[in-house]
Amino acid sequence: MLIALPLLVAAAYAQQSRHEIVTSVTPADSKPNNPEVPEVAAISTRFERVLVLRFKYDTEMLSGLERALKEQKVRNAVILSGFGS
DSSP states (O other): OTTHHHHHHHHHHTOOOOOOOOOOOOTTTTSOOOTTSOSOOOOOOOOSOOOOOOOOTTOOHHHHHHHHHHHTTOSSOOOOOOTTO
8 A cells, every 4th residue: 555655656746737828819810711712723834853862871961952942043043852861
């Protein structure tokens, strides 16, 4: 009994507690959608070039990416995937 009592007290203090903070909705968030804006918009484009970069194991990704983009003279880019990162 003497061993069980401290274990029960310790278990009571170890209970997980949760506090939720609810933010109020701003007036801009509660406005209805504009009916003049289309449901879907499709934009056609053409890629000029696609680069695939492969990094050696344990290479720092940011500095390697900056170096590769500078070597390839890339001014604007979109990263489509980071497979295996």
